[in-house]
Amino acid sequence: MQTVILAGGLGTRLREETEFRPKPMVEIGGRPILWHIMKMYAHYGFTDFIACLGYRGDMIKEYFLNYEAMNNDFTTTLGRESGIEVHGSHEEQEYRVTLADTGQETMTGGRIRRIKSYVEGDTFLLTYGDGVSDIDIGALVEFHSSHGRLATVTAVRPTSRYGVMDLEPNGNVMRFEEKPELNAWISAGYFVLNRRVFDYLDDDDCVFEREPLQRLAAEGQLAAFRHSGSFHMMDTYREYQELNHLWDSGQAPWRTW
DSSP states (O other): OEEEEEEOOOOGGGHHHHSSSOGGGSEETTEEHHHHHHHHHHHTTOOEEEEEEOTTHHHHHHHHHTHHHHHSEEEEEOSTTOEEEEESOOTTTTOEEEEEEOOSSOOHHHHHHHTGGGOOSSEEEEEETTEEEOOOHHHHHHHHHHHOOSEEEEEEOOBOSSEEEEEOTTSOEEEEEESOBOSSOEEOOOEEEEGGGGGGOOSTTOOTTTHHHHHHHHTTOEEEEEOOSOEEEOOSHHHHHHHHHHHHTTOOTTOOO
């Protein structure tokens, strides 16, 4: 089963890091967040990836084209009979990565639509190139297979960015809780999709999270896999710093491999 990764957005809220590189190439612990996402899926046996490229997609192409040389020792022979002999091996030996240019301004639904010809089976995985989690991908796929609908989305409970208070009419604070878990479910991505979902994607301006998912829900074709573990987006510079702190301190919950 293939994993499609949306890796073409501008990342405007993380401008400190994305002005000169795409967000999926922003590093956590010296490795692009894209690498972390792929390692998460590979831990459950999913090593066939399709990356939907857009903004500065050439940098992602260069990263994978140079992966062998940059992650192994090697000997190079110069001259007319030039060549490279790679020594040793890295842990990503069996990865298969398709890099597809899906356009600079294409919306998420349009990006998915553009890689239809690369999807080989009836079911595929889909996620965003800026979020990490300790989700059990194997359990997610089993859940999708059990309900028979066209699409599954992973749902998580968000944490408030602010302290929450219960107040009396006179202004007395009855309760104060710093950054509590909110009583709601939000989409974390980590989708499992039947290829019939391509029929819901009309054109390059299609935003997957709007009309297609709304239509799937209205038709009873969308189910939610509840995840109670960790989920971290890298949407702002502050979140980038927090993710690097977790990794550097050995407390990164998404490091399941």
